[in-house]
Amino acid sequence: MTLQYRLRWLSLHGLPRAVLRVQSRRGDPFARMMGPEGIADPHPYLERIRAQGKLVKTPLPWATCDHALARTVLRDNRFGVRSSARVEIPQFLQKLANRVPPPANPADPPAMLRMNPPEHTKMRRPVVSAFTPRAVDKLRDRVETVTDELLHALPDDGSVDLVEAFASRVPIAIIFEMLGMPRQDQEKFLRWGEAMTPMLDVGISWHTYDRAMRAAQELNDYLDVHIERLRREPGEDVLSNMIKGAELDHYALKANTSIIIGAGFETTANLISHAVSLLLTHPEQLDRLRAEPELWPNAVDEVLRYEPPVFITARSALTDLELAGVQLPQGAMVMLSLAGANRDPAVFDDPHRFDVARSNAGEHLAFSSGVHTCFGANLARMEAGHALRALFTRFPDMRAAAPPRLRPQLTFRGYEHVPVELGRSVDATPSAIG
Numbered sequence: 533m534t535l536q537y538r539l540r541w542l543s544l545h546g547l548p549r550a551v552l553r554v555q556s557r558r559g560d561p562f563a564r565m566m567g568p569e570g571i572a573d574p575h576p577y578l579e580r581i582r583a584q585g586k587l588v589k590t591p592l593p594w595a596t597c598d599h600a601l602a603r604t605v606l607r608d609n610r611f612g613v614r615s616s617a618r619v620e621i622p623q624f625l626q627k628l629a630n631r632v633p634p635p636a637n638p639a640d641p642p643a644m645l646r647m648n649p650p651e652h653t654k655m656r657r658p659v660v661s662a663f664t665p666r667a668v669d670k671l672r673d674r675v676e677t678v679t680d681e682l683l684h685a686l687p688d689d690g691s692v693d694l695v696e697a698f699a700s701r702v703p704i705a706i707i708f709e710m711l712g713m714p715r716q717d718q719e720k721f722l723r724w725g726e727a728m729t730p731m732l733d734v735g736i737s738w739h740t741y742d743r744a745m746r747a748a749q750e751l752n753d754y755l756d757v758h759i760e761r762l763r764r765e766p767g768e769d770v771l772s773n774m775i776k777g778a779e780l781d782h783y784a785l786k787a788n789t790s791i792i793i794g795a796g797f798e799t800t801a802n803l804i805s806h807a808v809s810l811l812l813t814h815p816e817q818l819d820r821l822r823a824e825p826e827l828w829p830n831a832v833d834e835v836l837r838y839e840p841p842v843f844i845t846a847r848s849a850l851t852d853l854e855l856a857g858v859q860l861p862q863g864a865m866v867m868l869s870l871a872g873a874n875r876d877p878a879v880f881d882d883p884h885r886f887d888v889a890r891s892n893a894g895e896h897l898a899f900s901s902g903v904h905t906c907f908g909a910n911l912a913r914m915e916a917g918h919a920l921r922a923l924f925t926r927f928p929d930m931r932a933a934a935p936p937r938l939r940p941q942l943t944f945r946g947y948e949h950v951p952v953e954l955g956r957s958v959d960a961t962p963s964a965i966g
């Protein structure tokens with residue numbers, strides 16, 4: 533088992549990691565961006581890539597920060613997804629690596645994010661109806677109640693880590709209810725989520741990969757039992773519907789459950805944490821929201837534009853084709869920087885300025901586009917909008933207690949800790965928050 537995992541790591545991460553290290557030393561901006569300096573502040577590297585052209589060859593894939601080009605690729609069915617920016621290893625080793633499938637997880641097929649139509653459609657269909665604007669509207673009361681309970685549990689005038697105490701708690705509570713998962717298991721999922729999200733990066737260390745795989749195995753064991761229970765006693769939840777649909781085998785069910793849970797809380801938690809951190813460092817923007825609360829939904833989109841929780845994605849050419857005047861062979865991979873597209877000066881005026889009243893903030897690509905476009909977008913916007921407004925209403929004097937700390941990963945970019953001094957608390961009725 534360990535040998536198979538080592539080989540998979542070598543192809544998916546070990547060799548790309550070696551290439552990136554060498555190129556980083558040579559000053560390549562893409563390689564630098566994927567390393568520690570880039571994780572701390574990726575924008576200078578994105579701007580260097582942008583300055584080189586619309587479509588730029590990097591040591592691993594091609595790359596673009598161009599909004600129009602990224603959107604075109606995402607919507608073009610001549611492109612598809614594949615497992616990762618792997619470096620091919622000899623075929624006999626690849627065969628050996630594939631002999632033992634990894635535990636079902638969000639980063640490998642058959643998780644829908646890694647599948648192309650028509651299989652992709654089969655995975656997505658049974659789930660999307662639970663996330664339509666109408667369905668999400670019905671969850672509003674629950675989001676308000678959960679937010680309220682969490683805020684009331686925070687200490688008056690105390691110091692807390694906002695990620696731990698609030699930002700990750702709202703989305704996990706809601707996605708758990710939607711999937712019919714017992715509330716007491718949230719802690720485990722927070723731990724597994726933290727261990728597994730680095731899998732979506734390129735070139736992670738063996739230690740990080742091994743930790744992710746162990747977490748994936750624990751998650752699989754958990755889901756074996758949970759899915760079995762729902763087969764016997766189905767409920768009205770999303771997962772029971774997926775099981776009833778019966779189009780997915782057990783492994784595919786687990787892979788797709790893991791992505792719905794993971795994507796359902798990690799990203800929204802990062803959105804809320806980014807928003808808090810941005811608003812605390814841009815007090816004039818927070819003042820504007822206090823004066824014009826109707827700007828909150830736009831502010832959420834501006835946070836998504838400015839600090840997208842999913843920083844990059846990628847597609848590969850399913851056939852030989854031409855893109856932006858470049859001939860790409862079948863299999864060529866294009867890294868689409870959602871963060872770069874979101875700061876494309878051709879679309880956004882003064883793109884490095886954070887402006888909650890920006891008139892076209894919603895044109896960001898934070899939720900991607902095309903067949904894989906995020907179906908959780910309505911839910912994420914609603915959850916974050918309410919949670920943020922309620923938080924800043926209850927703690928009007930909240931301020932940073934120490935600099936926030938980012939997670940050491942790029943694809944799912946977000947904070948590990950956002951320490952804050954809460955200040956006095958103010959009671960506000962939900963209707964006062966809106």
Ligand code: HEM
Nearest residue numbers: 644645795796799800803842845898899900904906908912
């Ligand atoms: C701020 C919050 C969120 C952000 C920024 C976000 C972002 C994204 C992005 C960028 C993609 C597509 C990636 C690609 O094209 O390669 C995606 C897909 C997905 N998202 Fe979200 N997401 C968020 C919240 C949610 C929520 C709340 C759910 C709830 C279940 C969710 C579930 C999914 C799933 C299952 C996919 C895969 C869809 C597919 O492959 O067809 N996301 N998300």
